[in-house]
Amino acid sequence: MASATGHGHPRDVPDQRVEPLLAERGVHLSREQVYRLVTQAPQRLNMDVFAALCDVLGCGPQDLVEVVAAPQQVRKTVAGGETAKSGVGDLRPVRAKIRRPDNS
Template sequence: MRKQMGFRWNLRRLMADRDMFQTTDLVPKLAEYGIHLSREQVYRLVTQNPQRLSMDTLAALCGILQCTPADLIKVVEVRMQVAKPAASGESATSAVAPPSRRTHVRRPEGL
């Protein structure tokens, strides 16, 4: 077993704890902190694990939700299974696949 670190993004849960159920609720609150994101960007920030996040945005979220970065980001250990090399001499690595997400494609009206 090989150890790899990952994280759990708790923004949606923290918003719900504060009776904020719409991602659009964050747009004006972030703007008060000088963070101007589109509705789509805020939606992705709430619903997906961010791979990059500016410190200004993190600080604004902490201010809005009255929390700390540790409340927003929970570091977790991800266990990776490393397979032994195949008999033919090829090396094979097997990792636990992340859970898949269902994708919805929305087309603009009139097309």
């Protein structure tokens, strides 16, 4: 993908150049965050960061995101042909245990 600014994909732009360009647009990330953003596919991304990346790279969202259809899950049936009723509603929270460090 080429862009009007000549930057291309985030992986094509050195991370030391991305950080100040994002900062100009009000997005402040640590060097580690920028490095991960440039070298890895993010699992989730803030919309402000995404918009700033599109602006920096001179491209649109469709140039940075590839939509892939996920396989549809088929509901399992129990004996007798009824649909199994398990889901999020069956889950119950577990109480967290907070332990303070020993001050010895």
